[in-house]
Amino acid sequence: xxxxxxxxxxxxxxxxxxLNHKTFKEFLPALIRGEKTVESFTALNNISFEIKKxxxxxxxxxxxxxxxxxxxxxxxxxxxxxxxxxxxxxxSPLIELGAGMHPELTGSENIYLNGAILGxxxxxxxxxxxxxxxxxxxxxxxxxxxxxxxxGMYMRLAFAIxxxxxxxxxxVDEILAVGDNAFQKKCFDYMEQLKKSEDVTIVFVxxxxxxxxxxxxxxxxINDHKIQYDGTTTEAIQKYSTDSENRNQ
Amino acid sequence: xxxxxxxxxAIHKWRELLWQMIGREVKARYKQxxxxxxxxxxxxxxxxxxxxxxFSIIMRxxxxxxxxIPYSIFLFVALLPWNLFANSLSSAAxxxxxxxxxxxxxxxxxxxxxTIMAKIVDFLFASIILIIYMVIYHIPININILWIFxxxxxxxxxTIGLSLFFAAANLLYRDIQYLLSMILLLWMYVTPxxxxxxLVPERYRFVFQLNPMAVxxxxxxxVILAGGPxxxxxxxxxxxxxxxVLILGLKYFKSREKIFADxx
Numbered sequence: 001x002x003x004x005x006x007x008x009x010x011x012x013x014x015x016x017x018x019l020n021h022k023t024f025k026e027f028l029p030a031l032i033r034g035e036k037t038v039e040s041f042t043a044l045n046n047i048s049f050e051i052k053k054x055x056x057x058x059x060x061x062x063x064x065x066x067x068x069x070x071x072x073x074x075x076x077x078x079x080x081x082x083x084x085x086x087x088x089x090x091x092s093p094l095i096e097l098g099a100g101m102h103p104e105l106t107g108s109e110n111i112y113l114n115g116a117i118l119g120x121x122x123x124x125x126x127x128x129x130x131x132x133x134x135x136x137x138x139x140x141x142x143x144x145x146x147x148x149x150x151x152g153m154y155m156r157l158a159f160a161i162x163x164x165x166x167x168x169x170x171x172v173d174e175i176l177a178v179g180d181n182a183f184q185k186k187c188f189d190y191m192e193q194l195k196k197s198e199d200v201t202i203v204f205v206x207x208x209x210x211x212x213x214x215x216x217x218x219x220x221x222i223n224d225h226k227i228q229y230d231g232t233t234t235e236a237i238q239k240y241s242t243d244s245e246n247r248n249q
Numbered sequence: 250x251x252x253x254x255x256x257x258x259a260i261h262k263w264r265e266l267l268w269q270m271i272g273r274e275v276k277a278r279y280k281q282x283x284x285x286x287x288x289x290x291x292x293x294x295x296x297x298x299x300x301x302x303x304f305s306i307i308m309r310x311x312x313x314x315x316x317x318i319p320y321s322i323f324l325f326v327a328l329l330p331w332n333l334f335a336n337s338l339s340s341a342a343x344x345x346x347x348x349x350x351x352x353x354x355x356x357x358x359x360x361x362x363x364t365i366m367a368k369i370v371d372f373l374f375a376s377i378i379l380i381i382y383m384v385i386y387h388i389p390i391n392i393n394i395l396w397i398f399x400x401x402x403x404x405x406x407x408t409i410g411l412s413l414f415f416a417a418a419n420l421l422y423r424d425i426q427y428l429l430s431m432i433l434l435l436w437m438y439v440t441p442x443x444x445x446x447x448l449v450p451e452r453y454r455f456v457f458q459l460n461p462m463a464v465x466x467x468x469x470x471x472v473i474l475a476g477g478p479x480x481x482x483x484x485x486x487x488x489x490x491x492x493x494v495l496i497l498g499l500k501y502f503k504s505r506e507k508i509f510a511d512x513x
Contacts, residue, residue: 016511017508017511019421019422019512022422022423023422023423023424024422024424024425024428025424027422072351072510075352075353075354076354077350077351077352077353077354077510078351078507078510078511079507079508091354093352093353099348099349099352099353100273100349100353102273102277104276104277104280104281105273105276105277105280109272109276112269113269113270113272113273116265116266116268116269116270117266117269117349117353117355118353119266119355121265122265145280
């Protein structure tokens with residue numbers, strides 16, 4: 001059986017144009033004076049990799065190395081400056097949980113709102129509505145505005161909605177750093193299940209090397225906006241650790 | 250044109266999200282204050298009363314050739330759609346400055362359009378006063394009142410076109426929205442909202458022809474208060490201008506769309 005490639009980065013370069021003048025009022029005089037109005041900053045430089053269906057890939061690297069930019073390119077909210085990004089399949093971005101949830105609306109209303117933002121139809125949401133509430137364990141609070149929720153309840157609800165979108169690609173960014181141990185364990189148990197099903201591809205970003213080591217089967221290590229290593233988990237983590245130590249000296 | 254059809258198709262595909270986003274705006278505002286929608290009605294009512302006092306009792310602006318229409322109704326028929334236009338534009342201009350844009354993909358135009366649609370809901374509530382008012386003053390209406398639907402449609406085409414442009418521009422330079430509020434203030438005076446169009450000297454009236462909002466406001470008055478059909482030639486010019494604005498606005502929006510998330 002031929003292995004299917006679901007995410008493909010082909011010589012991807014991402015450059016941000018930082019505006020020196022944040023307002024139109026400043027921009028016009030600067031333009032007339034002939035000043036440079038834009039400064040560019042390269043976040044990703046010539047990145048190429050492929051991720052196959054069913055893989056669980058970790059992305060590690062120091063702050064500002066471009067990890068989040070890669071996730072945003074995969075999620076389709078950013079476009080590369082040059083090169084190609086190809087993604088096949090339905091994505092559920094856990095980049096930030098609960099995107100678009102409104103504090104004044106009730107838990108139930110937010111399930112429909114957030115579900116729609118994640119691309120679910122009303123019918124699909126109705127079908128998994130009870131299952132979402134069960135997973136989030138918020139049955140008795142479902143008709144209250146979520147501004148009265150504790151942050152743990154909020155996270156559980158958001159995570160529950162996100163996983164019920166039946167994603168083919170799950171993008172997980174740092175989110176598991178928050179929430180108590182019981183919640184973290186629940187999330188990992190769930191993701192372990194997805195891993196076993198082999199239909200779901202998971203891209204996992206974390207600063208917790210322990211989590212990455214336990215969970216991922218392959219790791220891409222990024223530093224200085226380039227891929228430094230792409231391969232086995234142990235080796236990637238080792239390389240990253242040595243690099244960080246060298247840097248600290 | 251092709252761009253427009255493609256976008257309409259994309260929005261249609263995501264229509265459930267559109268409804269949810271409109272519901273979110275409307276419900277959230279309703280829940281925030283105990284009086285809820287009362288404000289949506291009270292605000293234009295207060296505005297109308299103050300302006301009526303200023304312009305009909307102090308400045309004595311005549312209403313129309315028809316003459317027997319009270320100034321407050323004359324004003325309100327124009328003020329409601331004008332407020333809808335102005336409120337839609339200023340809220341839409343800020344609608345993209347929203348964390349969602351860096352998190353999840355969906356057609357970005359939905360953010361602009363849902364904002365405008367929520368304003369239309371407000372407008373419908375505020376229109377209740379106008380209807381009550383017209384009943385009290387026994388303003389006769391006839392079949393020509395049905396013209397308000399195509400006129401309203403043209404107004405929305407124009408509003409969406411401008412909103413797409415300002416929303417995208419405001420993401421790059423955040424002070425565009427202040428520029429916009431200044432433009433809207435001036436614009437109201439080149440549109441016959443508080444005065445009748447025929448009060449303006451003939452040689453300046455061509456400005457109204459080129460200003461779709463002027464044509465639209467005049468047409469509302471014509472079909473609601475005078476009971477006659479609108480001036481077709483002006484309305485067609487306004488419709489063509491509005492469609493052009495929509496296509497250009499969408500084109501600009503689409504050309505900037507790929508860097509929206511970079512600029513949040």
